[in-house]
Amino acid sequence: MNAIATFALEKFYLTGFWRKHPKQALKPLTLEVPEGEIFGYLGPNGAGKTTTLRLLMGLVKPTAGSSKILNGTIEDPAIRAQIGFLPEQPYFYDYLTAVELLTYYAQLSGVPAGERQRRVASTLDRVGLAKDAVHTQLRKFSKGMLQRVGIAQAILHQPKLVFLDEPMSGLDPIGRREVRDLIASLKDEGKTVFFSTHILSDAEALCDRVAIVANGELRGVGAVAEMTSSLGGNMEVVWEGEGANEAIKALGRELRVAGAITRSVVPESMLNQVLDILRAKNARIISVTPVRATLEDYFLQKLAQTSGGAD
Amino acid sequence: MRIGYIAANTFREAVRDRVLYNLIVFAFLMIGASLVLGQITIGVERELLVNLGLAAIAFFGVLIAIFIGIGLVSKEIDKRTVYTVLTRPVQRWQFILGKYFGLVGTLAVNTFFMGCGLFLALLYMTHKFERADIYVLIAIFFVFLQMVIVTSFTMLFSSFSTPIESAVMAFCFFVIGSFSTDLHSLSASAKGIVKVFATIAAYVVPNISALNVSTAVAHGEAVAGATVALNLGYALLYSGAMVAAAALIFQRRNMK
Amino acid sequence: MSTARPTVTLTLAVGILFSCALILLHNIDARRGSAIIRESLYISSPAALKRMSLGYNGLLADIYWTRAVQYFGSHHARSAEEYDLLYPLLDITTQLDPKLIVAYRFGATFLAERPPMGAGQPEKAVQLVRNGIQHNPDDWHLYYDLGFLQAWNLHDYVGASRTFANGAVLPHTNPVMGVLAASYATKGGDISTAMLLWQTTYQNNQNEMIRQNALQHIQSIQSDEAVTELEEVISRYEEQTGHAPESFLNLVYAGMLKGTPLDPTGQPYELLPGGKIQVQDPDSLPFITKGAPPGWKRKTVPLP
Numbered sequence: 001m002n003a004i005a006t007f008a009l010e011k012f013y014l015t016g017f018w019r020k021h022p023k024q025a026l027k028p029l030t031l032e033v034p035e036g037e038i039f040g041y042l043g044p045n046g047a048g049k050t051t052t053l054r055l056l057m058g059l060v061k062p063t064a065g066s067s068k069i070l071n072g073t074i075e076d077p078a079i080r081a082q083i084g085f086l087p088e089q090p091y092f093y094d095y096l097t098a099v100e101l102l103t104y105y106a107q108l109s110g111v112p113a114g115e116r117q118r119r120v121a122s123t124l125d126r127v128g129l130a131k132d133a134v135h136t137q138l139r140k141f142s143k144g145m146l147q148r149v150g151i152a153q154a155i156l157h158q159p160k161l162v163f164l165d166e167p168m169s170g171l172d173p174i175g176r177r178e179v180r181d182l183i184a185s186l187k188d189e190g191k192t193v194f195f196s197t198h199i200l201s202d203a204e205a206l207c208d209r210v211a212i213v214a215n216g217e218l219r220g221v222g223a224v225a226e227m228t229s230s231l232g233g234n235m236e237v238v239w240e241g242e243g244a245n246e247a248i249k250a251l252g253r254e255l256r257v258a259g260a261i262t263r264s265v266v267p268e269s270m271l272n273q274v275l276d277i278l279r280a281k282n283a284r285i286i287s288v289t290p291v292r293a294t295l296e297d298y299f300l301q302k303l304a305q306t307s308g309g310a311d
Numbered sequence: 312m313r314i315g316y317i318a319a320n321t322f323r324e325a326v327r328d329r330v331l332y333n334l335i336v337f338a339f340l341m342i343g344a345s346l347v348l349g350q351i352t353i354g355v356e357r358e359l360l361v362n363l364g365l366a367a368i369a370f371f372g373v374l375i376a377i378f379i380g381i382g383l384v385s386k387e388i389d390k391r392t393v394y395t396v397l398t399r400p401v402q403r404w405q406f407i408l409g410k411y412f413g414l415v416g417t418l419a420v421n422t423f424f425m426g427c428g429l430f431l432a433l434l435y436m437t438h439k440f441e442r443a444d445i446y447v448l449i450a451i452f453f454v455f456l457q458m459v460i461v462t463s464f465t466m467l468f469s470s471f472s473t474p475i476e477s478a479v480m481a482f483c484f485f486v487i488g489s490f491s492t493d494l495h496s497l498s499a500s501a502k503g504i505v506k507v508f509a510t511i512a513a514y515v516v517p518n519i520s521a522l523n524v525s526t527a528v529a530h531g532e533a534v535a536g537a538t539v540a541l542n543l544g545y546a547l548l549y550s551g552a553m554v555a556a557a558a559l560i561f562q563r564r565n566m567k
Numbered sequence: 568m569s570t571a572r573p574t575v576t577l578t579l580a581v582g583i584l585f586s587c588a589l590i591l592l593h594n595i596d597a598r599r600g601s602a603i604i605r606e607s608l609y610i611s612s613p614a615a616l617k618r619m620s621l622g623y624n625g626l627l628a629d630i631y632w633t634r635a636v637q638y639f640g641s642h643h644a645r646s647a648e649e650y651d652l653l654y655p656l657l658d659i660t661t662q663l664d665p666k667l668i669v670a671y672r673f674g675a676t677f678l679a680e681r682p683p684m685g686a687g688q689p690e691k692a693v694q695l696v697r698n699g700i701q702h703n704p705d706d707w708h709l710y711y712d713l714g715f716l717q718a719w720n721l722h723d724y725v726g727a728s729r730t731f732a733n734g735a736v737l738p739h740t741n742p743v744m745g746v747l748a749a750s751y752a753t754k755g756g757d758i759s760t761a762m763l764l765w766q767t768t769y770q771n772n773q774n775e776m777i778r779q780n781a782l783q784h785i786q787s788i789q790s791d792e793a794v795t796e797l798e799e800v801i802s803r804y805e806e807q808t809g810h811a812p813e814s815f816l817n818l819v820y821a822g823m824l825k826g827t828p829l830d831p832t833g834q835p836y837e838l839l840p841g842g843k844i845q846v847q848d849p850d851s852l853p854f855i856t857k858g859a860p861p862g863w864k865r866k867t868v869p870l871p
Contacts, residue, residue, distance in 0.1 A: 057398045059566040077400035085398040091390045093320070095327040107316040108399040153395055404573055493630060495596055496637040514589055521595045541595050548588035555580035562573055 003161045003192035004033040009065035025051040027217045040203035040210035041196040048216035049196040053165050084159035088166050090150035094139035109157035127152040143170035164195035204295040219302045227298040234291040235271050238263045244281035314409040321413020334371045341367035342428050358529040364429040365525035369454045376458045377481045380465030381474040383410045404558040418458045426451040443531040450528040456546035460517045463553035470560040488519035613662035628664030639677045650686035671699030679720050689720035710734025724755030786831035787854035794844050794857040801842045811842035
């Protein structure tokens, strides 16, 4: 079963004083996320990730198209009871303490009165918010602490489906590690996680599948492994002796020179050609090592395609 | 149930806002000042105290209603706190109603304390309670009804315009409403286009002046039971219409 | 769409609640009636009101003036006998804005007229306009109104004449003011003042009709004086001779007259049997109070 399904979901914003200039924030998006998956929604800043999330959350009405959440509509409070949402750069009632805030949200989400206190405490513990901070007003919180509170409020009511908009932002490396583990543990609990990010390593480490968006348009969806393998491998070649440098540059490869040592990354298909040149020019080959393709490579390739097409 | 939680949180927000206390302190100062003024005048000490006291409660109450009212919804949208509320099983109209009740509750508590202040001042001045004091109580209740109405249209304005615009519009509405009696007589006697505008204005703008009985009460006049019932009914219906309209706009609104 | 249901419900709620509110409002208005005006007068000290209006006296004055008009209008419409709040409203209005001429002028009219046309309080009306003059000494309209109030409602012709005369010397006055001053001096029996005023009018006024009118007034006064003198002569003659003179010749022979007396237009007076004096052409002396033929009536001449 699909946790999320969108059909040609589209959004135009009207801009300008008389609201006459339509700006397309999201081109028709058709996407399916099965239950139990961690799904990464990737794209550079301003790509339409947040717009997509607001449309899915029913905060903004689509210009056209539709979406289904847990086989229902987000307009249905019963469906909303089963989802959690962390907005981008969350801000909360800063006159409340973390405990007060989460208690309020527990009330709104329909957590039974008898369970609230325990649930709030355990959730705060789970996101690693320090014990002495839980009774401090949120106005005194750092950005990282607020992000933790934000994650806490998204999972507080044990939703089946969690939407996280840039969950790692504002966190230090340790915090990011912790949040990664937390997201992974949500999957272990059988929950579906849909999170947006522009940090590819996070997605690569966590996601079953990812979607890539740029300029409000979907550029590709698939499993991370599939995407990286489609790129083919690269090899890093390191040698000593400057005689070969000109010839290799002529092949269109970039060189990095450090003293007498030169290194270059070449596609697997070009490796033999490069090695032949090096031998012919009497360069001393120091090492030849395969470079693993990353999601970043795929991502950059996808972005390059579009900018090339646009130009 | 959820409306109650939202109201409680709104109340908590107002109670933790320093602006509220500044305004309350001013109101008490004004009541105190009327005591002092009463000592330098002759024969109208009680009138002066009642008039000035009621004016202080109304003025500062309306200020609180407008200044907190304009941010009631727009602040939640601006600071995006609304995202984490509306994505829970909360209906948008419930949110609006909760916010409204929260502020009305704040104003009720406020009015209660300021009313106590006024009665203490009265007791200090006359050393006894009179029958006519009941009508002062009714006047305070009417002042509270004014705030109930002001809060409702302030919230309506803030559901489609910026806080500053809303404040200006709300204040204008309040002032025009305070002269609505004159608008009614204008609509009765004017002709042509003026009559049309005056009539529309007279019925759209809330009748704040009907809820202002302070001068009559200051002179120890009785307020009829029917008047209390009619005014209460009017205030509830009018505010209800405004809040429903605010909810209607909010229901269709995009949260940017 | 599932948003349709709340939208419809809310739209209905707005409509129903607002309609019900309007029905109640209508009831509230009906119950309040003139109580509102009475309430507006609880603060009866204009000085206090002024302070409370935070400098917007003019605006407040306009509001009070509107209230006064409404009050008068609504009472007038149902032919009320009592207009007890009219003067206080006007008083506050004009004290808040002492330059609001219209309030003095119409206010005075409303006050002075007899019920049901007005409040029947001419003394209050006079008081109001006097206040107006005090604050606006250069506005001849107020003198005009005050003069008529004195003349018609209080029958104080001498006072009225004096008011008109004061108004007649103002910078932008209306030429008719002098005429009115003189007329009412005549009517009030203050002949010498009247004469003086008519002469001033005759000499200074630019309007030919007014000058003609002034001349007729002067001649009529002169004629009245002449007739009075002649009547005295005749009564002396009767005392001496025991009978009335049959013609002016009797008086000339008795050495009491120098010849047949002429009226100011040059026509001889007639001596009727029984010793009565009569003018020949009363229409040339339209303002005479003596010597007119029985049954003669002055043709009304509209003033310019």
